[in-house]
Amino acid sequence: MVFEDIYKTHWKRVFRLCMGYVNDADVAKDIAQETFIIVWQQLPKLRSDVALVSWILKIASNQCLRQIGKENKFPKTDLLPEIPEAPPPEIEDKVKFLYQCIAELKETDRLIISLELEDVNQSEIAEIMGLTPSNVRVRIHRIKELLTEKFRRYE
Amino acid sequence: MSNQQDFKALWNQQDANAPDIKALYKKANQYKRKSIVKLVLTNILLIATSLFIGSIWYYFQPEMTSTKIGIILIIVAMVLYLAAFNLMIPLLNKIGSEMNAKEYLQKFQALKQKQIFLQTTMMNLYFFLLSLGLALYMYEYAVRSLPFMIVVYALTFTWIGISWFYLRPKKIKSETLKLEELLHKFERINEQFKGGE
Numbered sequence: 001m002v003f004e005d006i007y008k009t010h011w012k013r014v015f016r017l018c019m020g021y022v023n024d025a026d027v028a029k030d031i032a033q034e035t036f037i038i039v040w041q042q043l044p045k046l047r048s049d050v051a052l053v054s055w056i057l058k059i060a061s062n063q064c065l066r067q068i069g070k071e072n073k074f075p076k077t078d079l080l081p082e083i084p085e086a087p088p089p090e091i092e093d094k095v096k097f098l099y100q101c102i103a104e105l106k107e108t109d110r111l112i113i114s115l116e117l118e119d120v121n122q123s124e125i126a127e128i129m130g131l132t133p134s135n136v137r138v139r140i141h142r143i144k145e146l147l148t149e150k151f152r153r154y155e
Numbered sequence: 156m157s158n159q160q161d162f163k164a165l166w167n168q169q170d171a172n173a174p175d176i177k178a179l180y181k182k183a184n185q186y187k188r189k190s191i192v193k194l195v196l197t198n199i200l201l202i203a204t205s206l207f208i209g210s211i212w213y214y215f216q217p218e219m220t221s222t223k224i225g226i227i228l229i230i231v232a233m234v235l236y237l238a239a240f241n242l243m244i245p246l247l248n249k250i251g252s253e254m255n256a257k258e259y260l261q262k263f264q265a266l267k268q269k270q271i272f273l274q275t276t277m278m279n280l281y282f283f284l285l286s287l288g289l290a291l292y293m294y295e296y297a298v299r300s301l302p303f304m305i306v307v308y309a310l311t312f313t314w315i316g317i318s319w320f321y322l323r324p325k326k327i328k329s330e331t332l333k334l335e336e337l338l339h340k341f342e343r344i345n346e347q348f349k350g351g352e
Contacts, residue, residue, distance in 0.1 A: 004176055007173065007176055007179070008173060008176075011171065011173035012171040012173070015169075015171040015173075016166065016167075016169050016171055019169060019171070020166075029174065033174075033178070033179055033182055036179055037179065037182065037183045037186070040179070040183065041183075050253075055253070058253070058254075058255065058256075061256050062254070062256060062259040065256055065259060065260050065263070065344065066263060068260075068263075068337070068340050068341065068344065069263070069267060069337065092165075092168065094165055095165050095166075095168045095169055098162065098165045098166060099169065106344075106347050107343075107344050107347060108256070108344065108347040108348060109347070111256065114166075117162060117163055117166040117167075118166075119163070127255060128255055128256060129255060129256045129257065129348075130254075130255030130256055130257025130258055130348065131257070131348065144162070147162060
C-alpha cells in the first residue's frame with residue numbers, strides 16, 4: 001500500500017485518538033502528523049505479518065505518551081464547553097463534551113477508551129498498551145460507566 | 156446517552172479532515188533541517204574555535220608547558236562537549252515504534268534520564284576543563300607584567316567564580332526541578348500500567 005493511501009485512509013482514526021488524548025485540535029493535529037512522519041519513515045521496514053492499523057495506532061499511542069516530555073501545552077478546561085474562544089464549527093456540544101470527558105481521564109485510560117471507540121478489538125488494545133486483556137476489559141467497562149454517569153449529569 | 160453505540164456515534168462525528176499531505180512532507184523536512192542546522196552550527200563553531208586556539212600554538216610557539224597544557228585542556232573540553240552533544244541529539248529518536256505503550260514509556264523515561272544526566276555532567280566537565288585550560292594558558296603571557304597579571308587573573312577568576320558558584324547552581328536547580336516534575340509524571344503514568352494486573 002502506498003503511503004498516501006495509508007495517510008488518507010487512517011488519518012481520521014489517528015487524529016481522533018490524539019484528540020481524545022489532548023482535546024485540543026491543534027495539538028492533536030501535530031501529534032497525528034508526527035505519527036504519520038514516523039509511519040512514513042518506518043513503512044519500508046514494516047514486517048508483513050504485522051497488522052497495519054494496529055501498528056499505526058501503536059505509534060500514535062506512543063506519540064501521545066511522548067507529550068509527557070513537553071511542557072503543559074494543552075490546558076484543559078474543567079467546566080462544560082460553553083463557548084470556547086474559537087469554536088470549531090459544526091461540532092455538536094455532545095461531541096465536544098465526550099472528547100472533553102475523555103481527555104480528563106488518566107493518560108492510559110484515555111488511550112484505552114479511544115482505541116475501543118475506534119473499534120479496535122480488546123486483545124489488540126491489550127497488545128498496543130502492554131496490558132492483559134482482562135485488565136483492558138475491566139478498564140473499558142469502568143470508563144464507560146464513568147462516561148455514562150457524566151453524560152447523565154450533563155443532560 | 157447511556158449505551159456504547161451512542162459513544163461510538165458521537166466519537167465518529169468529530170471533524171477530522173486530513174490536512175494536505177504536502178503539509179506533512181514539509182513538516183518532516185522542517186524537523187530534519189532544524190536538527191541538521193543545529194548540529195552543523197554547534198560543530199562548526201566549536202571546531203573553528205579549537206582550530207583557532209590550535210593555530211596560536213603553531214604561530215606563537217608558547218614556551219611554557221603550562222600554556223601547552225592549557226591549550227590541550229581547552230580543546231579537550233570542546234571535543235568532549237561536541238561528542239556529548241552529537242550523541243545526545245539522536246538518542247531520543249531511537250525508540251522503536253514497535254514497542255507497546257508500557258515498554259515505550261519505560262524506554263522513553265530511561266533515555267530522558269540519560270539525556271539529562273549527560274547534559275549536566277558534560278556541562279560541568281566542559282566548564283571545569285575550559286576554566287582550568289584558560290587559566291594555565293594565560294599564565295605565560297600574564298607573568299611578563301605583574302599589574303597586567305593581577306588585572307587579567309582578577310577578571311578571569313571573577314568570571315569563573317560567578318559562573319561556577321552562581322550561574323551553574325542556578326541552572327542545575329532549575330534543571331533538577333524540571334526533571335523532578337518529569338519523573339513525577341512518568342511515575343504517575345507507570346503506576347497506571349500496574350493497576351489491576
